[in-house]
Amino acid sequence: MSNSSLLFVLIISVISGIDFYFFNFLIYFFTFFFIGQSEIISLVMLVGDSGVGKTCLLVRFKDGAFLAGSFISTVGIDFRNKVLNIDGVKVKLQIWDTAGQERFRSVTHAYYRDAHALLLLYDVTNKSSFDNIQAWLTEIHEYAQQDVVLMLLGNKADATHDRVVKREDGERLAKEFGVPFMETSARSGLNVELAFTAVAKELKHRSMKDPNEKFKLHEYVNKEMKGTGCCRS
Ligand SMILES: Nc1nc2c(ncn2[C@@H]2O[C@H](COP(=O)(O)OP(=O)(O)OP(=O)(O)O)[C@@H](O)[C@H]2O)c(=O)[nH]1
Numbered sequence: 339m340s341n342s343s344l345l346f347v348l349i350i351s352v353i354s355g356i357d358f359y360f361f362n363f364l365i366y367f368f369t370f371f372f373i374g375q376s377e378i379i380s381l382v383m384l385v386g387d388s389g390v391g392k393t394c395l396l397v398r399f400k401d402g403a404f405l406a407g408s409f410i411s412t413v414g415i416d417f418r419n420k421v422l423n424i425d426g427v428k429v430k431l432q433i434w435d436t437a438g439q440e441r442f443r444s445v446t447h448a449y450y451r452d453a454h455a456l457l458l459l460y461d462v463t464n465k466s467s468f469d470n471i472q473a474w475l476t477e478i479h480e481y482a483q484q485d486v487v488l489m490l491l492g493n494k495a496d497a498t499h500d501r502v503v504k505r506e507d508g509e510r511l512a513k514e515f516g517v518p519f520m521e522t523s524a525r526s527g528l529n530v531e532l533a534f535t536a537v538a539k540e541l542k543h544r545s546m547k548d549p550n551e552k553f554k555l556h557e558y559v560n561k562e563m564k565g566t567g568c569c570r571s
Contacts, residue, residue, distance in 0.1 A: 357402075369453065378430065378542055380432070382455045383400070383430050386458055386505070389461065391461060391493040394413070394525070395459065395493060397522045398530045399530050412442075413442070417432055418433050422538045427546070431538060453482060454489070457491055458471065459493050460496050461503075462492045477560050489533060490518070491519070492521040496528065518536070518556050
């Protein structure tokens, strides 16, 4: 419950002459009610081949910066937290950055089942990272929860000269597997915020189970992508 809401209840209580015990009850009720509903903790996992830009995407989202310089592969698994305000509700994302290297695959497998959402990345400048998406999806179906929120991201969209995977190919693959898709760039920041916000909105929607609130991840992504004038799915 925010300070202003608390102050509001206090003022109303004083004005209307509500006694102390009833006022206390009101505070407990509202605190429990609002805090109980206003914090959602979700686990989001970044997966994809080594070098596709998972760590850079996370750093861009968390700190708003691009990790330039020499490429240091993630060892095992790393995580960072970020709290988003989604329509007045705090959604705490715990984001796990997994190692793309084959030798860490068994470590990653152990984390799949706890993930609420997966961002599956390929690199638009690396054809094999795109070809491996099918194998990643097979792995996801084997280890992750059936209803996990899944989104396909074609990263390094800024690298126009080195691009070998067309946006349309990414769109086609995503359509084939029925997952939302967008191109991102950890370097320029393109669609980074949008990717995480879209996932957070879907997780919030699922968690609150509000029948009056209609949210469709695919539609939201398509609408927002149109807004950017770029890389529509
Ligand atoms: N041009 C460009 N380069 C990027 C982008 N994202 C990452 N890179 C570069 O790609 C390389 C790999 O990035 P990482 O984020 O470390 O890749 P990763 O997927 O975490 O790799 P692993 O930890 O081995 O799984 C680094 O040299 C980055 O600078 C991007 O959006 N655009």
